[in-house]
Amino acid sequence: MEIQSDIRKLIRPSWLTSVPANLGQASHGKLKADQWRALGTIFLPVSLLRLWSNVKSDDNVLSGTNSRSIRCLKILEITLHLVSAVTVATSRTTSSTHAAAYFQHMLAYLEGLKELFPDYKFTANHHFALHLYEFIKFFGPVHSWWTFPFERVIGMLQRISTNYKLGKYLWFIVR
Amino acid sequence: MVIRECAPLLTRIVNPQARSTLVTDILSLSSNNSSGGRELQGFFQRMSNKSLPDALKKCILDTFGEPLKASLSADVTINGLTFSTSSKHLGNSSILLQSGVGGHFIPARIEYIASILCNDHDESTAVRYVAARKYQPAVVKYDPFIAFPLLQAGLFSQMLDELELYPISAIDCHFAHLPITWEDQKMMVVISLSRVSESFQQQRICRIDPFW
Numbered sequence: 001m002e003i004q005s006d007i008r009k010l011i012r013p014s015w016l017t018s019v020p021a022n023l024g025q026a027s028h029g030k031l032k033a034d035q036w037r038a039l040g041t042i043f044l045p046v047s048l049l050r051l052w053s054n055v056k057s058d059d060n061v062l063s064g065t066n067s068r069s070i071r072c073l074k075i076l077e078i079t080l081h082l083v084s085a086v087t088v089a090t091s092r093t094t095s096s097t098h099a100a101a102y103f104q105h106m107l108a109y110l111e112g113l114k115e116l117f118p119d120y121k122f123t124a125n126h127h128f129a130l131h132l133y134e135f136i137k138f139f140g141p142v143h144s145w146w147t148f149p150f151e152r153v154i155g156m157l158q159r160i161s162t163n164y165k166l167g168k169y170l171w172f173i174v175r
Numbered sequence: 176m177v178i179r180e181c182a183p184l185l186t187r188i189v190n191p192q193a194r195s196t197l198v199t200d201i202l203s204l205s206s207n208n209s210s211g212g213r214e215l216q217g218f219f220q221r222m223s224n225k226s227l228p229d230a231l232k233k234c235i236l237d238t239f240g241e242p243l244k245a246s247l248s249a250d251v252t253i254n255g256l257t258f259s260t261s262s263k264h265l266g267n268s269s270i271l272l273q274s275g276v277g278g279h280f281i282p283a284r285i286e287y288i289a290s291i292l293c294n295d296h297d298e299s300t301a302v303r304y305v306a307a308r309k310y311q312p313a314v315v316k317y318d319p320f321i322a323f324p325l326l327q328a329g330l331f332s333q334m335l336d337e338l339e340l341y342p343i344s345a346i347d348c349h350f351a352h353l354p355i356t357w358e359d360q361k362m363m364v365v366i367s368l369s370r371v372s373e374s375f376q377q378q379r380i381c382r383i384d385p386f387w
Contacts, residue, residue, distance in 0.1 A: 012351035012368065013266045017258060045326050046353050047366045053319030084325040092370040103327070 006047040019043055027167050033148065037086065071116070078112030081105045089132060094141045103133040116153045230338050231287050231306055238340045244292040251288050251303060251343065258283050258305070258346060270307065271347045271367055282331055282350055282365045284306040284339055308335035310365070313343050315358050327367035331358060 007080050008021045015036040020028035024061060031039065052072045085105035088098050139145050227235075227245055235243055250267070251260040260265035261284050268285040287306040294300040313330040320328040333354060346368040355362055 006353055009267050010351055010353045011269065013256070013349040014264060015367065016351065020258075041369070042351055042366055045323075045328065046351075046366055049319045049323075049328075050353070050355055050364065080323050080326070084323065087325050087327075090370075104327075122234075131249070 002051055003047045006050070007043055009044065010043060012042075016042070018122055033151070037090070041087055041090075045080060048076050048079060048156070074112065074116055076169055078109050078116065081109040081112065083108060085129075089136065091144055092143065094136055098135055099133040099136040102136060105132070106130060106132070197233050204323045214374070227289075228287065231289060232304055234338045234340055235289075235291065239291075244300070245289040246292075248288050248290070251305070253343065253346060256349065258285060258288070260287060260348070262286075267291075267349070269350050269352060270305070271350050271369070272307070272309070272341060272345050273347045280327070280334070280347070280350075280365075280367055282310045282352070283341075284335060289340075305346065306338050306340050308338055310335060310363070312373065313357075313360075313362055315360070315362070317358075320364070327369065329365055330362050331365050333361045 002022055004021060007019055007023060012051070017034045019039045022028055023039070043129070053076065085102050088102045089107065091098060110122070110126060110130070114122075121175055133146075136142065227247070231245070231247075232242065234244065247261045250257050252258075257267055258270060261268040265284075270283055270285060272281040272283050274281050285305045285307045288303065289306060290299050290301045290303045292298065311332040311334045313332050315330055318330045320326060320330060343362075348367060350363045350365050350367050352363045355364060
């Protein structure tokens with residue numbers, strides 16, 4: 001509820017990709033990749049740091065009696081490692097320093113994930129994510145080689161009305 | 176005259192407001208660095224400094240030392256992104272100004288966008304400025320965002336400084352902000368929407384024009 005409220009209250013420019021205000025409910029359907037990126041790099045860091053960073057000054061946490069708060073803090077920490085990795089990786093400028101920073105943050109995120117959720121089964125994408133720093137070094141900023149353009153063209157083709165009969169339209173014109 | 180009055184409407188049809196991060200990349204390809212002040216030539220004839228808001232007149236006087244003619248507009252497009260006055264769109268008026276210090280940003284709010292005529296008899300001398308108020312820095316015991324510089328986020332007060340003029344080139348990017356109460360004060364979380372990781376700007380080795 002707090003995150004939904006923050007999404008509604010966040011004042012942002014009109015070009016910023018919108019995120020459903022009822023986030024978490026089935027009614028908004030699946031999020032697109034760019035919506036995930038906006039959510040992960042802009043909306044969530046602001047909300048999570050606001051909500052969970054306060055527990056640092058909580059005496060219960062310092063004395064180790066509130067294990068839930070400590071866990072929230074650790075989840076916050078690894079989440080921000082992931083956000084930092086995405087921010088660096090999607091920067092319009094890049095360098096070997098960017099690539100190294102990306103690798104450090106991604107590794108810290110995955111190690112944290114393993115520690116906090118020992119039963120979690122990693123996927124091939126997690127492994128691939130650790131190789132991304134090589135591509136950033138070799139090929140430069142990801143905008144020049146990521147596959148969003150292909151996704152957009154696929155979306156455009158999917159929206160074209162068709163009768164699902166190959167060649168019929170062309171044959172009709174020729175006749 | 177009618178066409179001139181309709182110019183903002185026609186512009187909106189030709190160049191619709193982007194509603195997606197990816198669309199702004201495409202718009203940046205077809206746009207100039209700034210829409211500049213030239214399209215406003217001719218407007219100065221009916222716009223004198225007398226019709227300007229008092230706060231802007233004072234600001235121009237303080238900056239240039241003399242009252243100059245100016246023409247107001249509600250928005251300006253830079254690299255495909257639209258920057259507006261706060262009365263038109265608060266989100267589009269939230270800008271980060273270049274501080275000259277890597278990783279340091281100065282949030283401000285655009286109050287007016289003015290093309291100021293430096294020479295009364297030569298409209299080509301018009302230069303576009305934004306009149307903006309900077310947000311005051313937060314005075315807090317603990318800022319949780321400092322520990323994560325790559326987020327390019329921070330706490331600022333909701334209080335605004337005096338109106339000041341800045342050239343268009345001083346605008347770095349937009350920012351998003353969330354009003355909150357922090358340590359019993361009215362604050363806001365500011366998060367930069369720059370497409371570049373500021374912390375690494377000094378070590379940049381290659382750059383591409385936004386394409387996809």
